[in-house]
Amino acid sequence: MSQPELPRYAAPPGLRERVQAAVRREPARPRPSGRPSAWQTGVAAAAVVLMAAAGWFFIQRGVANGELAAIFDAHLRSLAPGHLADVASTDQHTVKPWFAGKLTFSPPVVDAAADGFPLVGGRVDVVDGREVAALVYSRRSHIINLFVRPLGGGERAVRPGAALRGYNVVRWSRDGMLFQAVSDLNPQELALFREVLTPK
Amino acid sequence: MLPHLDAAWNLARHLARNDHDAEDVVQESYLRALRYFDAFQGRNARGWLLAIVRHTAYTRRRRDPMAAITTEFNDELHSDTTGPAGPERDLERRETAGRVQRALDRLPPRFREVLVLRELEELTYEEIGRIVRVPIGTVMSRLSRARARFAQTLSEEGGGTP
Numbered sequence: 001m002s003q004p005e006l007p008r009y010a011a012p013p014g015l016r017e018r019v020q021a022a023v024r025r026e027p028a029r030p031r032p033s034g035r036p037s038a039w040q041t042g043v044a045a046a047a048v049v050l051m052a053a054a055g056w057f058f059i060q061r062g063v064a065n066g067e068l069a070a071i072f073d074a075h076l077r078s079l080a081p082g083h084l085a086d087v088a089s090t091d092q093h094t095v096k097p098w099f100a101g102k103l104t105f106s107p108p109v110v111d112a113a114a115d116g117f118p119l120v121g122g123r124v125d126v127v128d129g130r131e132v133a134a135l136v137y138s139r140r141s142h143i144i145n146l147f148v149r150p151l152g153g154g155e156r157a158v159r160p161g162a163a164l165r166g167y168n169v170v171r172w173s174r175d176g177m178l179f180q181a182v183s184d185l186n187p188q189e190l191a192l193f194r195e196v197l198t199p200k
Numbered sequence: 201m202l203p204h205l206d207a208a209w210n211l212a213r214h215l216a217r218n219d220h221d222a223e224d225v226v227q228e229s230y231l232r233a234l235r236y237f238d239a240f241q242g243r244n245a246r247g248w249l250l251a252i253v254r255h256t257a258y259t260r261r262r263r264d265p266m267a268a269i270t271t272e273f274n275d276e277l278h279s280d281t282t283g284p285a286g287p288e289r290d291l292e293r294r295e296t297a298g299r300v301q302r303a304l305d306r307l308p309p310r311f312r313e314v315l316v317l318r319e320l321e322e323l324t325y326e327e328i329g330r331i332v333r334v335p336i337g338t339v340m341s342r343l344s345r346a347r348a349r350f351a352q353t354l355s356e357e358g359g360g361t362p
Contacts, residue, residue, distance in 0.1 A: 005300070006300065006304060006315065006316070006319050006320055007297060007300060007301050007304070008210055008320050009209060009210045009213040009214070009222075010206065010209075011205050011206050011209040012209075012219065012223075015205065015209065015223060015226065016202055016205055018223070018227070019202055019205070019226060019227050019230050020202060022227045022230070022231060023202075023230055023231060023234060043234060043237070046237055047234070047237075050203065050237070050240070050245055051203045053245065054203040054204065054245035054246065162324060163324065163325055166340075
């Protein structure tokens with residue numbers, strides 16, 4: 001992508017104060033009579049709640065998005081010639097032991113060939129500064145990278161799905177592990193992939 | 201005490217294409233946000249606010265024919281990049297930034313807004329679709345057309361100015 005960076009405008013100095021002043025002036029005016037102060041208090045309280053929620057939402061989202069972007073990058077990287085798999089095998093009993101000694105956790109490896117998602121291989125990758133197991137599956141001519149890592153303390157699986165530049169991601173967690181599958185496969189089949197890997 | 205002011209300003213400035221109108225849009229948007237706070241369902245404050253900013257920017261354009269004229273005039277202003285001369289590299293960078301800016305300003309608003317929301321605000325297709333009020337498929341196709349148009353306009357800009 002050689003697209004140049006788009007300019008982002010920073011709010012000019014004094015804007016915040018001017019808008020705030022306008023906002024403060026506003027509510028008093030259209031109120032004909034009654035108890036404007038109570039109404040204003042209500043608005044102020046609501047605004048505080050909104051901002052706290054927005055701030056929290058923002059932070060949560062920021063964290064999740066950093067890793068999400070890294071996942072897309074890792075997926076694209078893996079598609080470069082010779083980068084897909086360090087252990088190329090369709091046998092889960094070859095792939096799983098291969099990870100031992102390379103990672104501090106043991107990712108569950110399932111071959112889903114019977115359901116149309118044959119295992120291609122695996123590799124160790126670094127995503128967003130963390131070591132992850134990358135399991136590679138295929139579906140017709142599509143490649144699926146399944147990134148597996150242990151969930152951190154207090155971490156929850158956020159935002160089950162996302163899309164970026166034609167690629168889709170589904171996320172789920174199970175037994176303390178976070179699973180993130182990314183592919184150019186359509187969202188429906190990617191959801192099916194998740195179901196196949198997480199039998200009830 | 202104003203959430204998402206930077207995001208609101210960025211979108212307003214890109215749509216209005218000058219500081220003065222952008223400030224009016226932002227101010228009006230926050231007043232509306234406060235007034236219609238009841239309608240907010242509490243899921244995505246930034247998306248909700250950006251939808252208001254967008255709506256405000258477009259209704260202002262329709263309401264005020266002078267605004268459209270001023271904007272056209274400012275377009276011409278934009279293409280004049282004589283600024284304070286600095287070291288050559290600095291100048292070059294500023295020229296590139298100016299070129300990018302002019303190319304972006306020249307795009308139709310429907311392309312400009314999806315590029316800004318996607319590339320700068322990093323919203324998801326779904327969030328953009330809700331703000332612009334089109335289905336996700338339309339967001340995707342519009343984005344790719346916007347990128348193509350932008351690249352084309354940019355290369356024209358590059359050939360035209362020294």
